[in-house]
Amino acid sequence: MTNHNWQFQTEQSLVENHGLKLDEFEKIVEGLGREPNLTELGIFSAMWNEHCSYKSSKFWLKKLPTSGERVVQGPGENAGVIDIDDGDVAVFKMESHNHPSFLEPYQGAATGVGGILRDVFTMGARPVANLNALRFGEPNHPKTKHLLSGVVSGIGGYGNCIGVPTVGGEVNFHASYNGNILVNAMTVGIAKKDKIFYSAAAGIGNPIVYVGSKTGRDGIHGATMASAEFDEDSEDKKPTVQVGDPFTEKLLLEACLELMKEEAIIAIQDMGAAGLTSSSIEMASKGEVGLEINLSKVPMRAQNMSAYELMLSESQERMLMVLDPSKEEMARDIFKKWDLEFEVIGKVTDTKRLILMMNGKEEASIPINILVEDAPEYQRDYIVEEPSPIKEYKSEDFDQNNILKDLNTMIMHPDLSSRKWIWEQYDHMVMADTVVRPGSDAAVVRVHGTNKGLAMSTDCSPVYCKHNPYEGGKHAVVETWRNIIASGAHPIAITDCMNFGNPEKPEIMGQFVECIRGMGDACSKLNYPVVSGNVSLYNETNGEGIYPTPAIGGVGLIKDLSNVKTLSLKEDGNFLCVVGKTANHLGISKYISIIQSKEEGGTPKINLDTELRNGNFVIDAINQKLIASAHDVGEGGILLAIAEMCMSGNLGITIEIETNFPHGYFFSEDQSRYLLEVSPNNYNECQKLANNYDVHFEKIGIVGGDKISIKNIGDQYISALKLSFETGIKEISQ
């Protein structure tokens, strides 16, 4: 790789080891008018890596709809903010911690949770819910057990201790994650609309204050590691993984929220990826000011730390603030009460430069704009590959006598089985506001002290995205929308976590571009904008990329908690009805993958007009109190959704619907469908409402008994299904 035209004093290998390309280094030299010193090189490396600079994705992310009547703050701040009435706002974001979690699952996942919690309380919100989106390799892959157990206990270890309930999430298993798991963590917080805190530094001469834990040598170059592919030697990168301390974070949370009640904070930014570097530069850039920092003042955990190490450490549980100087002593007392570090480490200047001093010597002097505005931005080449062809399946190819046996096999598979083994390790009830616990379509958390709630759901189908990135991108957005609607809430906005392979490969970039296009179309049609997000690229091991995984976290508002719906069947004699048409699309369904062990047949398409109509009908019917329970039809199809409703409610059903293609009817994954339990008294009213919305609405069975009975096919006890349902994930862990 030696470049014979290298004309700089700085060693070429040093530049490469910092993840910088030759032309990027040339750009640094041009901007500075000289070659950078080692500290400066480290700072550029941290700011210009993919994780911090979004250099490959920025151009495309700008295409997503980000505004709406309830959007208070869109992408660009620590988290997105939406209006939830009465002067309250919800603050939320999802973020990846993929590479660290693969190297060290417990700490990787734990610090992922810690980081996203800080993003939310930095803005003045008290975190009220954690969610996650997890992908592991095949269930029988030798690493899966260790990674699953480690990640789950890491998420629980952090969330349980800090006292924020982990209320929902999703997990699936696929060979494409064998060498690169995905751990995406989401936090939702609640604040007052007039008490939101931002990161723009202001007020020349104001003190820059460091609070939280001391800085150690952990996590140096974490963000650079996160922006590189994995190979056999990646285990050596374990020291770049940070170590979390949820107890200190709890103290930091309480101290920050206490200080935020006073008019003292001018700007605040958490130290996440690239630690002191990105937080200080972010604050200066947003505020269009300069900062002068005396690194000798930074509280240190180790002796003789260099400027380079201090700037690049990713030690956890730290914050940077600009304070009103008259409030400095009061602020110091609050942090002292909570036994946390509080140190004035510098001041806001008008130089528009980041100047670092240490022991009286200048260690760095960089114009902020070269670091931020002039950061490289790429419009990478991309190729959009043809989506996998749609396959027509015929009734004759299936034996209808196997339907219930197939159902049983499917619900034992880790992709569809009960997630109880996971969420029982998370405290999902602390704060005593969890109204709908994990296991339903969306989790619902009450806004403390009110009768309104937030419904939240995370979702994505990587297999759908792989075989048709455009439809897969639409699906990920729409699936959260449906889950939120089925819980009785109005969907408001989403956060996204874009996990992809190496963007320098045109076909990977093509997946990214198409997923964004699909997401954008769905968001626009459903008036469901993106308010925050994160991009994780280079998810590859030995040149093999993961499936495209744009994980979506959706948030909705329930104005009256008496309208909350769960998926549990409620009462004997009620009718079970399906909303939306079934067209026997079995392509790449869970049926085909689990029963036939194939991945073929094409991603189902979503008609967004139908989606919107069906969803609006369901929410209207719920608000009119016509519905007893509701569930969206997702992976596994109608029969799987019915089984979930039966198992959750401990009630059976007699399915009366006549169909000439039972496998197609029961297992197809046609989109925009819901199941609704309706009492006989409300049935006509509901049918009328469906007609008004021009929505397909059909009664398919009657609730009751202790079995799923399908006319002309057979029956199966709910108790037996429940035993199968509990096995899948639990077995991996044993």
Added chain:
Amino acid sequence: MKSHVIVFPGSNCDRDVAVAIKNISGHQPQMVWHKETSINQSDLVVVPGGFSYGDYLRCGAMASTSPIMQDVAKKAKEGVPVLGICNGFQILIESGLLDGALMRNSSLSFICRDILIKAINQNSVFTKNTNVAKMPIAHNEGNFFVTSEQLKKIQDNDQIAFQYCDENGNVSEDSNPNGSLENIAGILNENKNVLGMMPHPERAAEMAHGCEDGKTIFESVLN
């Protein structure tokens, strides 16, 4: 009616229990920071759940040495009802106000779910209205243990407050979530004015929680 909730660094059920007490009794409890040295006249002192000091060293060990705990011990001796929930139970044991030890769950993992408990002593100030009740547990270290001599003592003296049970009130191995000796979910001190319990009654205290069985414990002690 005056009640107090102690707040340690790392407590995280302090607000939840205060809300439950307020809803049930109509009186707002006073929150007491652990560095304080005394509590005013009180009708109930709650040591809440959470992860005091991050569970470092040993659950409850560091909190048991907080300045306020001396006065909590004094109040307990004077007969003031003291309720320790979850981490609060661990703290009361570490403080020597209750017998036994709480070890790692037998499954070696954190468990958060609804369980059923049965009041064994139904005469104490806390348990007089409770029979079989449903409420959540959420802990890593709830596996109760005492020596056989201590067990005999707490049995003879009617100090077992709650045992994990099934829907019919049967105390069986299947209904034991964490490996606790004799399915013990909560115990009383000799004078029956100090109760430590692993389940969270404050999380089953209103219909929004899906169950109100936990209310009876607060009603019992607050009325």
